Amino acid sequence: MGWEELTDGVLVAGQPNGAPSWFPCNDHPRHKSAFRISITTDDNYRAVSNGRLVARTRKSSRETWTYEQHEPMATYLATVQIGRYTLMPLAAGAAEDTHTAAHAAGDAAGVMAGPTTAPTAVPQRVAVSAELASRAREGLARQNDMMRTFVRCFGPYPFPEYTVVVADDDLEIPLEAQTLSILGRNHLGQEWDSQRLIAHELAHQWFGNSLTLASWQDIWLHEGFACYAEWIWSEESGGPTVEERAYAAWRKLSTGAQDLMIGDPGPELMFDDRVYKRGALALHALRVRCGDVAFFALLHQWTQANAHSSVCTADFILAADHATGLDSEQLLHPWLLEEKLPEFPRA
Template identity: 55%
Template sequence: MVFRSTGQAGASSAGDPYTPNHGNGGYHVESYELDLDYRVNSNRLTGKASITAVAEQALSRFALDLSGLRVSKVTINGRRVQRFTQRSGKLHITPSSTLMDGAEFVVDIQYNGNPKPEDSPWGGLGWDELTEGVIVASQPSGAATWFPCNDYPGDKAHYRITITTDSPYHALANGRLVSRRVKASRTTWVYDQAAPMATYLATVQIGRYDAVDLATAPVTTRALLPAGQLREFKHDFGRQQDMMKLFCRLFGSYPFGGYTVVVTDDDLEIPLEAQGISVFGSNHVDGKRTAERLVAHELAHQWFGNSLTPSAWQDIWLNEGFACYAEWLWSEESGGLSADQQVSKAHTRLRGLPQDLLLSDPGPELMFDDRLYKRGAITLHALRLHLGDDAFFELLRSWTKKYRHGSVTTADFVAQAAQFSADQEALRELFAVWLGGYELPALPRRARKR
């Protein structure tokens, strides 16, 4: 989905009301090639971005998102632009001649500075320093803290990310490691992410990590760990491959070429998902599996959120409700509480909380509210009861297959579910009360076992 604007000037917002200062209209991006040089001790980033885009209308000027970094040079198709300015987190570009509707163009941008998180209603987002290294956590609108981009979830693109940094540090980005070159005290890492990716899922992780190979089937899985954490990690993440097998069976084939778990040496309030990568804090590794539900949650995001990405943030329940339900499916599979029991427990808790959340459009202030996660998961369980297990899981597999590496909406999911229901009126009522109403509906009376 690409938002259009009118006139020859590309709009400086893509039209998502949840992040109105991010995203840009008038074009869509096909690929980002980022060449980054980062000095850990001084937190100095020097970058070159080559962005291939297609005009969605005639453009006499357009904008990209970039926050806190200074641009020194801009060219389009190899020619210097007539003018560029930076203000309020935007890079405004005036080409030397109007870009025609449908034209493909390449914008090359040189920039530098000391990257830092961007303040937002959800806390600091984007590029952030660790005690030793870097973490990048951009959801929903922090990507512009480290590269110029069209920062909204509906514009997915191919990425090639090159990172040069100090040799003691391991640098990770999304996709396949294409090459690693050591020159003196510096190492250059090149990653290629062929599957389309939203800006908020692009990441760089830098730290003094040991690389550990975990599995080759059904998915190549690795971990980057601080020294001394391997024993506890192997216990806490020891059932991750069983989760992978379960989710591949229930949700369909894993959507990417591999999966990497990073454990930072610092504590993190919550784990973070990126495409093909999940990031945990050292506090999530204690040798007691106390964070195992989060291991399942982040893995499930590879299907729900990373392969199937919401076109707009109002549909974030398609990320979080599905990942939360995956936690409950894993609990049931591994001998913990059944999905029915998890639903009953969560429903009882939600009944005692304010009834002011609309799942299909929660608003920016509630988009990460725990009630959205739980109500989204309960909605899926209600749908499971309506359809029966065979049809429900066939729906999930068809959902992930049809929209693999694409952008999705709640309306898309409702339409997909309708193909599996023998009672369309009951299905419409189910979605009306669970997605379109504030008041928490009663639980369905009868549960079906998977």
């Protein structure tokens, strides 16, 4: 479980329970640890894994790649990616400038009125076949802007670097791993459905990888936040606003079955789209009630106080009470632990 054979390579997607199929572990998301992963490949293949490449040694026609992941990592986020990949830096370009038009527009719109954090120059790379290299550059051209937006909204990027692996195959869905995301060749488009996934997987570095749920029923703490990050990027990049995205999601949910508690969806429905959208709406409801300053201060405090550790919904409610002065339990309960969809939150 977890291994996926590609046309010319292989990948591991361990979420939620594929990890024990390739290394011995106590496969519980709360049991995080440092990792050292060593992979031997045939010549002309590159192995990509979590953390930093610390050694690369060649012996006859084989190569051994050793990675070290120092920040604690949940077992399901461990991955191995093997293919005919070359590693390219992603050009930061004008995005390193802190006063680009996009930044100014975002501030004017009050999108990120929380504490400002100086943009961090996080090294970003893409592992991709030579054939797909230029398409990957185009598809990922806005990723550094996404990075800067999320650093401003969520707090410092929690790892030393970030790599996107583009498999030389179509993949059903992209996926997140610690310090990496894996896209299919079909996820490199300029249109919203590709760009939102690139933003979504990046946001998981904060919500899911650094702050990892202590048990799977709290999956909204990963997917609701990553979905909300998509909406933030939509507004920041000149698309529909967070409010518009939220309302569209609410409208769709309001016409579907209301028979799922997203705060405890059960194993069959843990990746149901309602967990994503309604989780993001729960955050939006909180933001509408407390205002942008308190909301983004909360997100910064949340990611920094709990970096590289385990979290649960009760922790988030406590943090929200503290940052906003609201009774967050009363506000979030109908979104998370009742089936009926609450009214759309308006200021």
